[in-house]
Amino acid sequence: MGLLSRGKLRIYLAIINILFFVLGGVCVGLGAWQAVDKIFISDVIGSDLYSTAAYLLIFAGCVLVIISCVGCVGTVMQNRPILILYMMTIILTIILMVAAGAVAASFQSKVGSNMINNMKNTILYNYGNNVESNAENKRITNSWDNLQRMLDCCAVENRGWELYRRSEWFKQINPHNYISFDQNTIFVPASCCVHQGPYSTDDWLRKCQRNPYGPPRYPQEVSENQALAYSGCSEAAKMFIQNNIGSLIGLGFGFGLTLIFGVLFAFLLYRNLREPFVPVSTREH
Missing domain, CATH: 1.20.120 (Four Helix Bundle (Hemerythrin (Met), subunit A))
Structure with missing residues (x-):
């Protein structure tokens, strides 16, 4: 054999x-x-x-x-x-x-490009939009938060925080000042924040979301916000x-x-x- x-x-x-x-x-x-x-x-x-x-x-x-x-x-x-x-x-x-x-x-x-368009649309229309009553929007919101935390990124493109202020989330999180910004306006979700910093948790979160001197309030300003993620999620994803x-x-x-x-x-x-x-x-x- x-x-x-x-x-x-x-x-x-x-x-x-x-x-x-x-x-x-x-x-x-x-x-x-x-x-x-x-x-x-x-x-x-x-x-x-x-x-x-x-x-x-x-x-x-x-x-x-x-x-x-x-x-x-x-x-x-x-x-x-x-x-x-x-x-x-x-x-x-x-x-x-x-x-x-x-x-x-x-x-x-x-x-x-299709992925980038889909990512932008989910932020504009799904993220944080009536998440208590809309299961799909709640799932997409959680998915975005997971992605931004895992990849240390924010929004879609680099320095693209301004996308959030055009979203339904921004209107709902800032019901009284989403047109005329004040010191209490929140510009990005907490998942956009860098998770380690020299300040207390509240101070670090305030610097990330409401910084009065630079990003994300003034995206074009030169001053750096160390509490905020600058990288967009499209390239990272x-x-x-x-x-x-x-x-x-x-x-x-x-x-x-x-x-x-x-x-x-x-x-x-x-x-x-x-x-x-x-x-x-x-x-x-």
């Missing part, structure tokens, strides 16, 4: 199945982390492709764990129908993995997405290629099972 005897094929398949089990766990863990911890990205940029890729990865990881169990049973029992099921399931998983990678790649290519989406693309295509070895060894064992297994004698007669 040559180099790839039945015994060797069973050992190779056992190793492959252990690898599949580990990879499946990695896929589920990474996909769940992206879906749970980073799902707010989709609300801010106005696209569901990021979350779709994460959910595809979770599903593919679950299937991969099941495949490893089926493969072990087929290998131990040397059962040809189980091996057929094993190969078909692997092929399905390869399709899912490649699909997850393709969706992630498609999402990465669409990060651009784009960089964050590109860094994180690379892991989904790599897993989608990389694991897809790895699964091909499982199909190959299972097919060789399937063909090998048509031949009678002749045990090697260990002693002379």
Whole structure:
């Protein structure tokens, strides 16, 4: 039977199945982390492709764990129908993995001007707008706050605090002075503030949101406000997405290629099972 005897094929398949089990766990863990911890990205940029890729990865990881169990049973029992099921399931998983990678790649290519427009619109019309009665606006508001805190950014473009004073949030947070500004006018949400400073929490927050000598009250002034984030979230989010989406693309295509070895060894064992297994004698007669 040559180099790839039945015994060797069973050992190779056992190793492959252990690898599949580990990879499946990695896929589920990474996909769940992206879906749970980073799902707010989709609300801010106005696209569901990021979350779709994460959910595809979770599903593919679950299937991969099941495949490893089926493969072990087929290998131990040397059962040809189980091996057929094993190969078909692997092929399905390869399709899912490649699909997850393709969706992630498609999402990465669409990060651009459309994303910036969506981000601006969510600040103008959704952020802080009747959040007690509007579930979607509340979700988008929380997503923006999470993004600004996580990436230390504010609004969409660099030094773009002025966008907030044109928003529905600004009118609701400053009901009596959103046209004629006074010392109590709040210009940016607290999530735009740098989270560490030399003053007390109240002083630092007041300097960030109501600074009477410079930004965000006077965006064009030269004086620097150390309590306020100057970076816009569009570039920060784009960089964050590109860094994180690379892991989904790599897993989608990389694991897809790895699964091909499982199909190959299972097919060789399937063909090998048509031949009678002749045990090697260990002693002379």
